[in-house]
Amino acid sequence: MAIILSEENKKEDRMMRDVYCSTLIDMAEEDNRIVVLDADLMKSLGMVSFWEAFPERTFNCGIQEANMIGIAAGLSATGKVPFTHTFCSFTTRRCLDQIFISAAYARLNMRIIGSDPGIAAAYNGGTHMSFEDMGIMRGIPKLTVIEPVDTVMLEDILRQVKDEYGVFYIRLMRKNAVKIYKEGSNFEIGKAIELKTGNDITLLTSGVLVAETLKAAEQLEGEGISCRVVNIFTLKPIDKEKIIECAEETGAIVTVENHNIINGLGSAVAEVLIENKLVPMERVGCEDEFGEVGPMEYLQQRYKMTALDIVKKSKRALSRK
Amino acid sequence: MLDERKKQKLKVFAEEIRLETLKEFRPLGFGHVGGAMSIVETLAVLYGEVMKIDPERPRWQERDWLVVSKGHSGPSVYSALALKGYFPLKELKTLNQPGTNLPSHCDRNKTIGIDMTTGSLGQGISTAIGVALGNRLDERTSYTYLILGDGELDEGQIWEGVLFAAHHKLDNLITFVDYNKKQLDGYTKDILDLGDIARKFREFGWHAQDVDGAEIGEIYTAVEKAKEAKGSPSVIVLHTIKGKGCTFAEDVFYNHHMIFSTKECDEAIDAVKARLNRMKRPYRGEKRGEESGYNSV
Numbered sequence: 001m002a003i004i005l006s007e008e009n010k011k012e013d014r015m016m017r018d019v020y021c022s023t024l025i026d027m028a029e030e031d032n033r034i035v036v037l038d039a040d041l042m043k044s045l046g047m048v049s050f051w052e053a054f055p056e057r058t059f060n061c062g063i064q065e066a067n068m069i070g071i072a073a074g075l076s077a078t079g080k081v082p083f084t085h086t087f088c089s090f091t092t093r094r095c096l097d098q099i100f101i102s103a104a105y106a107r108l109n110m111r112i113i114g115s116d117p118g119i120a121a122a123y124n125g126g127t128h129m130s131f132e133d134m135g136i137m138r139g140i141p142k143l144t145v146i147e148p149v150d151t152v153m154l155e156d157i158l159r160q161v162k163d164e165y166g167v168f169y170i171r172l173m174r175k176n177a178v179k180i181y182k183e184g185s186n187f188e189i190g191k192a193i194e195l196k197t198g199n200d201i202t203l204l205t206s207g208v209l210v211a212e213t214l215k216a217a218e219q220l221e222g223e224g225i226s227c228r229v230v231n232i233f234t235l236k237p238i239d240k241e242k243i244i245e246c247a248e249e250t251g252a253i254v255t256v257e258n259h260n261i262i263n264g265l266g267s268a269v270a271e272v273l274i275e276n277k278l279v280p281m282e283r284v285g286c287e288d289e290f291g292e293v294g295p296m297e298y299l300q301q302r303y304k305m306t307a308l309d310i311v312k313k314s315k316r317a318l319s320r321k
Numbered sequence: 322m323l324d325e326r327k328k329q330k331l332k333v334f335a336e337e338i339r340l341e342t343l344k345e346f347r348p349l350g351f352g353h354v355g356g357a358m359s360i361v362e363t364l365a366v367l368y369g370e371v372m373k374i375d376p377e378r379p380r381w382q383e384r385d386w387l388v389v390s391k392g393h394s395g396p397s398v399y400s401a402l403a404l405k406g407y408f409p410l411k412e413l414k415t416l417n418q419p420g421t422n423l424p425s426h427c428d429r430n431k432t433i434g435i436d437m438t439t440g441s442l443g444q445g446i447s448t449a450i451g452v453a454l455g456n457r458l459d460e461r462t463s464y465t466y467l468i469l470g471d472g473e474l475d476e477g478q479i480w481e482g483v484l485f486a487a488h489h490k491l492d493n494l495i496t497f498v499d500y501n502k503k504q505l506d507g508y509t510k511d512i513l514d515l516g517d518i519a520r521k522f523r524e525f526g527w528h529a530q531d532v533d534g535a536e537i538g539e540i541y542t543a544v545e546k547a548k549e550a551k552g553s554p555s556v557i558v559l560h561t562i563k564g565k566g567c568t569f570a571e572d573v574f575y576n577h578h579m580i581f582s583t584k585e586c587d588e589a590i591d592a593v594k595a596r597l598n599r600m601k602r603p604y605r606g607e608k609r610g611e612e613s614g615y616n617s618v
Contacts, residue, residue, distance in 0.1 A: 035458070056458065059489075067447045067481035074388075074451015077429075077437065078459065082451075097441050098478075102448050106438035107430050 088114030129291020135263025178211035198228035216310035280320035341400035390445020391470030443476025472504025487526030534559030
C-alpha cells in the first residue's frame with residue numbers, strides 16, 4: 001500500500017464511470033475471462049464503448065436484475081470473470097437471494113457493481129436511494145464490500161479484484177468524486193487509510209463523505225481539537241486493528257457514512273469497539289429514514305451528512321470522554 | 322432412436338437409481354420423495370446415455386453440465402452419481418447426516434459430480450444459461466442440461482431466463498420440466514395454473530416437446546430432436562407422476578416432502594427390487610432368484 005494524498009479537496013476532472021469503463025476495456029484486452037453484464041443501464045454507467053469493443057463479451061440482459069446475477073454466476077463457473085452492474089438499490093434489495101445462493105453460497109467468482117449509492121441517487125429519488133445496500137451485502141458470509149472513493153482508488157481496486165476469487169460488492173457513484181488520492185497510490189483491500197493524523201478523536205469515513213469529513217476535521221482543528229481521519233473503504237472485511245488502534249490512541253470515534261447508520265459503517269465499527277475497546281462513539285449518516293428526491297447538496301443536509309453535522313457529533317463524542 | 326438393449330439397460334439403471342434413493346431416505350424416515358421419484362427416468366437417460374461425462378474427472382472442462390434447478394431432487398441425483406462411480410455407493414447412507422457431502426439440496430462444493438448449487442427455486446435457469454454462454458464463448462461443444470420443477474415455473478426468474486435464452490439463441494441449453502402436476506401444497510392447476518407449458522415456451526421462441534417422462538425411449542428421442550433444433554434453446558416437458566414407482570408415495574396426495582415408516586420404505590424397496598429382478602432376467606439372461614438379483618430387505 002502506497003498512498004499519496006491530494007491536498008486540494010476538489011472535484012476530479014474524470015467521472016468515476018469513465019474510469020470504470022476505460023479500466024475494464026484495458027483489462028479485457030489482456031484478459032479474455034472478463035465479461036460484462038448489465039440490466040439496461042449500460043449507457044448510464046458509460047459502458048457503451050466497452051460494449052462496442054467487446055460485443056461478444058457483453059451481455060445486456062435487459063431489465064432482468066435477478067437473471068443477470070444468476071447468469072454471471074453460471075459464467076463464472078466456466079472460468080469467466082463477470083462484472084455485473086445495476087443501481088445499488090436494485091442489485092442488493094432485489095437480487096439478495098440470487099447473490100446469496102447462486103453466487104456466494106455456491107462459492108463462485110464475480111464482481112457486483114452498484115452505482116448511485118445513497119444521496120448520489122439524487123434526482124431518481126427515494127425508490128432508487130440505497131441507504132441499506134452495504135448492510136445487506138455485509139450480512140452475506142465471505143462477501144467483500146468495497147466503496148472506492150475516487151477514480152485513483154477505483155482503478156486500482158478494479159485491477160486487484162480481477163485476479164482475486166470470490167464475490168465482491170463494489171459501490172460507486174457514477175459522476176465526479178472529490179479527489180482524495182493522487183495517481184500512483186495503491187491500496188490494500190481490507191486495510192484502512194489514515195488521511196490525517198490527530199490525537200483527540202478519530203473520524204472513520206467512506207465514499208462520498210470522505211471529503212466532507214476532511215472539511216469537518218479542518219473546522220475541529222480550528223477549534224483546537226486534534227482530529228484523525230481514516231478512510232475505511234473496505235466495509236468487509238473491516239480493518240479491526242486500525243479501529244482498535246484509533247480508539248486506544250484518540251479515545252473517541254465518529255463514523256461518517258452515506259448509508260443508514262444501522263447495518264453500515266457505524267454498526268460495523270460499533271461491533272469492533274464493543275468487543276475490544278469501549279470509547280465514546282457517535283454515528284453520522286442516514287438515521288433510519290427512506291430516501292427522497294433532490295440535488296445531492298440538499299440531500300446531504302436533509303440527511304445530516306454535512307461538515308457541521310460531523311462537527312456536532314464529534315463534540316458530543318468528546319463530551320462523553 | 323435407442324435400441325432395445327440400451328433401452329432395457331437404462332430402464333434397469335432408472336430402477337437402480339430409485340432403489341438407491343429409497344435406501345438413502347430409509348435411515349431418516351423423511352425426505353423429498355415425490356420429486357426425487359418423478360425425475361428418475363430422465364436422470365437414467367442423461368447419466369446412462371446422453372451426457373458427455375467422465376466420473377474420474379468431474380470438473381472436466383469439455384463435459385456436459387447438469388443443473389438440477391429443482392434442487393430438492395438431490396437424493397436421486399446422488400444415487401445416479403454414485404452408481405456412475407463419482408463416489409462410493411456407501412456414501413449415500415450419509416444423506417443429511419451431520420457433516421455429510423449429500424445435503425437435501427444440490428451443492429456443487431459438497432458433492433462430487435454436482436455442477437451447480439441449487440435449492441432456491443427459479444435460480445437454476447439463470448446459472449444454466451451462464452454456463453451455456455460460457456461454454457459457447459470458449460467454443461466448447463458441451464451441452465448444458467437443466468431440470469426445472471413444474472411448480473418452479475411460478476417463479477418470475479424462470480421467465481426472465483426463458484426470454485433471455487431465446488434471444489441469445491442458446492441451442493446448447495436443453496431444459497426439462499418435470500411436469501408431475503403437483504407442487505408442495507397441491508395440484509399446480511389449483512395453486513397457480515401453468516396452462517400449456519410447451520406452448521408458452523414455444524411462444525417465447527423455444528423448441529418445445531411434450532413427452533411421457535416415464536418412457537426412456539421417448540426421453541432419449543426428445544433429446545436427439547432437441548439437439549437438431551439449431552438456433553434456439555429446447556425444452557422437453559416431461560409428463561410425469563410425482564412419487565412414481567414408490568409404493569408409499571405414488572398414490573398419496575401430499576407427497577412433496579414425506580414422513581414414512583421403515584416398514585413402508587422396506588415395502589417400497591422390495592417392490593423396486595421385484596421389478597429389477599423381472600427386468601434383469603431377460604436382459605442378463607440370468608435366472609430369477611436371490612443369488613442373481615436383488616435381495617429382499
